[in-house]
Amino acid sequence: MAEGQNHPIGIYLWVWGALFVVSALSYWVDWYGFQGALRWSLILIFMFIKAGAIVWVFMHMKWERLSLFSAIMIPTVFIAVFIFIMALEADYTEIVRLTFFSDWQNFFTVEHHGTH
Amino acid sequence: MNTVTETAGLDGNDMEPGVTAGAKGIVADWSSDQVAFRKAPWGKAMMWIFLLSDTFIFSIFLIGYMTARMSTKVPWPNPSEVFALTVFGTSVPLLLIAIMTFILITSSGTMAMAVKFGYEQNKKVCFRLIVLTAILGASFVGMQVFEWSKLILDEGVRPWYNPFGAPQFGAVFFMVTGFHGTHVTIGVIFLFIIANKVRKGEFDRGDAGFMTGRPGRYEMVETIGLYWHFVDLVWVFIFALFYLW
Numbered sequence: 001m002a003e004g005q006n007h008p009i010g011i012y013l014w015v016w017g018a019l020f021v022v023s024a025l026s027y028w029v030d031w032y033g034f035q036g037a038l039r040w041s042l043i044l045i046f047m048f049i050k051a052g053a054i055v056w057v058f059m060h061m062k063w064e065r066l067s068l069f070s071a072i073m074i075p076t077v078f079i080a081v082f083i084f085i086m087a088l089e090a091d092y093t094e095i096v097r098l099t100f101f102s103d104w105q106n107f108f109t110v111e112h113h114g115t116h
Numbered sequence: 117m118n119t120v121t122e123t124a125g126l127d128g129n130d131m132e133p134g135v136t137a138g139a140k141g142i143v144a145d146w147s148s149d150q151v152a153f154r155k156a157p158w159g160k161a162m163m164w165i166f167l168l169s170d171t172f173i174f175s176i177f178l179i180g181y182m183t184a185r186m187s188t189k190v191p192w193p194n195p196s197e198v199f200a201l202t203v204f205g206t207s208v209p210l211l212l213i214a215i216m217t218f219i220l221i222t223s224s225g226t227m228a229m230a231v232k233f234g235y236e237q238n239k240k241v242c243f244r245l246i247v248l249t250a251i252l253g254a255s256f257v258g259m260q261v262f263e264w265s266k267l268i269l270d271e272g273v274r275p276w277y278n279p280f281g282a283p284q285f286g287a288v289f290f291m292v293t294g295f296h297g298t299h300v301t302i303g304v305i306f307l308f309i310i311a312n313k314v315r316k317g318e319f320d321r322g323d324a325g326f327m328t329g330r331p332g333r334y335e336m337v338e339t340i341g342l343y344w345h346f347v348d349l350v351w352v353f354i355f356a357l358f359y360l361w
Contacts (some may be wrong), residue, residue, distance in 0.1 A: 005338055006235040016225035027214045030196050030360050047356035051349055058228045058345045066138060067145040068153050072164050079175045086179050090186035097189055
């Protein structure tokens, strides 16, 4: 089976074990109660390690040709662009809500906003 | 140029004459009279492209969740407390979610090995591993049913309301986990179909499929395996971004 993706069982078992450990670590982040930037960076690091291991070994991306790898992986970059755009949009929405809806009876009486 | 260049994977192993590795290989693969996804069976290439489109769907859900969560005036409910389970009188945060995570990872490992034993034509082990994968997937869905009914019936969570905080929480939760659960359910059904084909030896003989005249091959185990790993992959992101954040 020259065409097939047949690899030593050891690498699967190794990655499997690693996924267990990293999952336990990310659960531990919540258990221990980390907060703030440390919590978020730990969660994201563990998330990308797990995602990378699954795509790289379990989904055999490591052994695919660069053509297939590029066709699948490059378009995902646009997701990052979309996240950035929508984060800006969400910030704007929050400002609008805090400005108008937190005291939202005054939203229709324009002179209240003009006079303070 | 009469030199035979190296080939194939990103790490440049397994040689084959006339096939170029690396960046030059992309040009060669996409040039005229070439097959763009050389060495990948068409079913696998199509599954990858489907998974890419699915990646965009789940990204849109998670980006929508980010946008909702960033812009609420009312604080977002703390998932660590919402999804806690009380075991022997103590409240354990995210207990069920952690168990579900480990079950899905385990099923991904058994699936990866099923692909390996399929290519070795080891029918019996391949069949058992696929069935084990499907059973683990089904138990994942079962736990999700338990989680949903607990939230809907006991806690009164609705897509437009919940007793914990921002009302968007329910809408995001049901949409994201519901879509993922649907993917798992469909995966379990297809795993049983493929397992049955393996058991009957259809891939050994190359029997034609249900809706196609093309002969069955063990590559189909790898293709359904790609789908199953993708389901696990999506859960990695949901677990991190929805439950842990």
